[in-house]
Amino acid sequence: MIKFVILDVYPNKKHRLIKDTAGGYGTGNDFGNTFFSKLLNIYVDTNIGMPSIEIMIISSILKKNHKVHYTRDLNDKEIEDCDFIILPSSIIAHETEIDTIFKLKHKRIFVTGIFATTKKEKYLVENSIVVKNESDTFFYNLEKTNNLNLNFLNRLFDKKDLINDYYSSVELDDFPYPDWADYAKKFPLRNDFFSLNQKIAVPLLGTRGCPYSCFFYCTYPLQQGRKVRARSVENIIEEIKYWKKVLKTNKFVFRDPVFSINRKHTIEFCKKVIEEKLDITFMVETHLNNLDDEMIPLLREAGLELVYVGVESSSHFVLKDMKRFTVQHDKQFQVIKNCEDAGIKVKTMFIIGNPEDNRDTIIQSIEYAKYLPSLYSQFSVFTPYPGTPAYGEFKDIITETKLENFNQYNLTFKHKNLSKKNISDLKSLAYFKFYFNLKKIFQIIKYFLKSKYVKRKVLNFN
Ligand code: SF4
CATH class of the missing domain: 3.80.30.20 (tm_1862 like domain)
Known part of the structure; x- marks a missing residue:
């Protein structure tokens, strides 16, 4: 059984940040600095929140046969013990994500999301590879072709480039449902x-x-x-x-x-x-x-x-x-x-x-x-x-x-x-x-x- 950690890092801001919006680039709802705007910032941050659907589909795919832990905390204990990290990229957390990749140089990291595809030169570091375009298709195909094993995954890191070229797209009905059940036990899933x-x-x-x-x-x-x-x-x-x-x-x-x-x-x-x-x-x-x-x-x-x-x-x-x-x-x-x-x-x-x-x-x-x-x-x-x-x-x-x-x-x-x-x-x-x-x-x-x-x-x- 392979141990994966999905490390979904965000900068520390006083307004809502979501990676799933703006086509996976994410948005940060900073309404401004007036008293009224600050109230809106707090209200929206408290009442609207969800992670990327793509990353939650990946979590479901991997959980069929492997262990997956979702966290937003760089100091989470499970990180040291895992085999691979999956890091969802976005523009609104870009510098924080790059900083995280450098801090975890001793771990192997799959970077997912369209922003990492666009800016691959920023995300491709010694210890990371970038999954091109829709990364749920990549993990789905790995699972279907019995390639979700340590040897195969480790060899992918020799490429030090974009991966996902050799897999075809997937019928949307074939994906499992996103892993909301476990997510909702620890994090609010809300839109009010x-x-x-x-x-x-x-x-x-x-x-x-x-x-x-x-x-x-x-x-x-x-x-x-x-x-x-x-x-x-x-x-x-x-x-x-x-x-x-x-x-x-x-x-x-x-x-x-x-x-x-x-x-x-x-x-x-x-x-x-x-x-x-x-x-x-x-x-x-x-x-x-x-x-x-x-x-x-x-x-x-x-x-x-x-x-x-x-x-x-x-x-x-x-x-x-x-x-x-x-x-x-x-x-x-x-x-x-x-x-x-x-x-x-x-x-x-x-x-x-x-x-x-x-x-x-x-x-x-x-x-x-x-x-x-x-x-x-x-x-x-x-x-x-x-x-x-x-x-x-x-x-x-x-x-x-x-x-x-x-x-x-x-x-x-x-x-x-x-x-x-x-x-x-x-x-x-x-x-x-x-x-x-x-x-x-x-x-x-x-x-x-x-x-x-x-x-x-x-x-x-x-
Ligand atoms: S291109 Fe973007 S903004 Fe225009 S209709 Fe499509 S999703 Fe909306």
């Missing part, structure tokens, strides 16, 4: 954005891949490809039933980049959830183009509570420059209103500090966010991530030297119209203006009262 439902929130991945044009700046297509791959509806339903039984929760968070991208698949999924009376609640992230009059009531009846949608900016000029595929303002308003009227909370996601932004376009976006009928909104900062086409255009004007600060909440390059301080002030202003007004407070109270007393509408498919 202004909700009173403190149940365990199980992350689910129904599809991988996104074909949209915003791959110019977005890391999801880099991590998962531009071709959409989907698990079968039956396989997702079985996983939901499994977690309901094992973790006694009916709360799920879909981590698909664009949940309803395959309309037929989504409709089939919703109908199955309703027919089988699974009685679940779930949240998703999707594109406004993929929500319509038929889908919205169906998704609500299936249990959709919260949907994240990217709006990014109110300016068509800014959006066109960043190659963002979007829908018209009228349609954005109407689709969001239809969701909210049906009882689905909407969180709009804006990006400020886009290449063509100036103070006026950002103020307009903040006002537009307030005008849209969504309950929540999020404002992050345009970030030219290494590995994306955008990085090629910005690499010569990057001013941020610490990769851990590429967390979507800082300006990392010399912007032609805005300084770092301008962006920080505008970000704090955006959160303050959006949430700290009587209309919003009244809307949130109204939502909670309504969701407590109004039952979901029952649809009839016959």
Whole structure:
């Protein structure tokens, strides 16, 4: 039996850090330095947390025949005794990860995650090798080909380069469920954005891949490809039933980049959830183009509570420059209103500090966010991530030297119209203006009262 330790290290910060978001590069929700922003930092850090799904799938694969210990502590006793370390990479913990690899020079380390693939020269040290692209496929294939043994694994370290080339992709239905049961015994698995439902929130991945044009700046297509791959509806339903039984929760968070991208698949999924009376609640992230009059009531009846949608900016000029595929303002308003009227909370996601932004376009976006009928909104900062086409255009004007600060909440390059301080002030202003007004407070109270007393509408498919 081989002893593995999954060492998931994070820098010590006073805001939420998650490696699973931003296509595995991770995000750090630093809302700013005002009193109100600091309160938001504490709230979000306390209420939203989960590790990478990919690393939890690897844990399940290895646990079939081997010992796996998950830890976030570099001083964990199990580290000295293990045969191999698996270290999930990200941009938001990059320097901490590299420091950890050097401190553990006497151990052999598999570095996983798309960020290590992109920045392999940083992660390839004497004692480490980098698993290229989707690392769950690598460990799955090792297990299937009976190569999960000490000799084979040790020989891999002779390569001192990227590994995973010789394995083909895996059907998503063939992966085991992520190892949430053991994880949830030690760490909180939660997603409570202004909700009173403190149940365990199980992350689910129904599809991988996104074909949209915003791959110019977005890391999801880099991590998962531009071709959409989907698990079968039956396989997702079985996983939901499994977690309901094992973790006694009916709360799920879909981590698909664009949940309803395959309309037929989504409709089939919703109908199955309703027919089988699974009685679940779930949240998703999707594109406004993929929500319509038929889908919205169906998704609500299936249990959709919260949907994240990217709006990014109110300016068509800014959006066109960043190659963002979007829908018209009228349609954005109407689709969001239809969701909210049906009882689905909407969180709009804006990006400020886009290449063509100036103070006026950002103020307009903040006002537009307030005008849209969504309950929540999020404002992050345009970030030219290494590995994306955008990085090629910005690499010569990057001013941020610490990769851990590429967390979507800082300006990392010399912007032609805005300084770092301008962006920080505008970000704090955006959160303050959006949430700290009587209309919003009244809307949130109204939502909670309504969701407590109004039952979901029952649809009839016959
Ligand atoms: S729709 Fe655009 S922003 Fe969203 S995951 Fe796809 S490429 Fe990324």
